[in-house]
Amino acid sequence: MIKIYTSPSCSSCRKVKKWFDDQKIPYEAKNIFGKELSRDDLMEIIAKSENGTEDIISPRSKIVQENDIDFDSMTISELIAFIQKNPSILKRPIIVDDHRVQVGYNEEEISTFLPRARRLAEQYCDPLCENYSSCPIAAKSKAA
Numbered sequence: 001m002i003k004i005y006t007s008p009s010c011s012s013c014r015k016v017k018k019w020f021d022d023q024k025i026p027y028e029a030k031n032i033f034g035k036e037l038s039r040d041d042l043m044e045i046i047a048k049s050e051n052g053t054e055d056i057i058s059p060r061s062k063i064v065q066e067n068d069i070d071f072d073s074m075t076i077s078e079l080i081a082f083i084q085k086n087p088s089i090l091k092r093p094i095i096v097d098d099h100r101v102q103v104g105y106n107e108e109e110i111s112t113f114l115p116r117a118r119r120l121a122e123q124y125c126d127p128l129c130e131n132y133s134s135c136p137i138a139a140k141s142k143a144a
Contacts, residue, residue: 002027002113005037005045005094012105013093019110032087042080045094048101053079055103061089 002020004027006013020027030041049055053071057064063086071079083089095102095113102109 001097003030003041003096004028005030005032005041005090005092005096007032007092010092015105016093016095016110019105020113023114025113025115032090032092036084037087039080039084042083043076045096045101046076046079048096048099050101055101056091056094057083057089058091061086063089 002025004013004016004020006017006029008031017027017029030037045056046052057071059065063069069082074082091103093103093105095110097113100112102112
């Protein structure tokens with residue numbers, strides 16, 4: 001299941017949710033300012049981030065700037081506790097699936113969350129093609 005970590009006032013978060021709704025891809029939306037983010041949620045995000053905290057923490061955050069925080073010197077437990085107390089430091093939206101994390105709304109990169117059969121159909125099948133109705137790739141994309 002895809003999880004999207006959002007905040008209510010974030011326009012990019014609304015775009016991401018609309019994109020997933022338009023693509024009819026199910027997801028679970030999690031408001032970072034709602035119920036405290038769980039340790040498991042944060043561990044998953046950190047573990048799947050290619051560049052660790054650089055990918056998910058905003059250096060422009062007021063809390064980060066005012067306190068000159070060195071995330072590299074924190075233990076994982078300290079980092080998670082800090083994020084739980086200060087969720088506003090997270091960049092958003094954060095999209096997580098079984099294999100990857102994407103931060104922000106990027107029209108090209110978000111397509112990696114499309115089911116494989118649908119991506120193939122979009123890449124190789126033209127709905128105006130005379131063989132489209134009998135194309136096995138197009139059929140898979142319709143079912144996805």
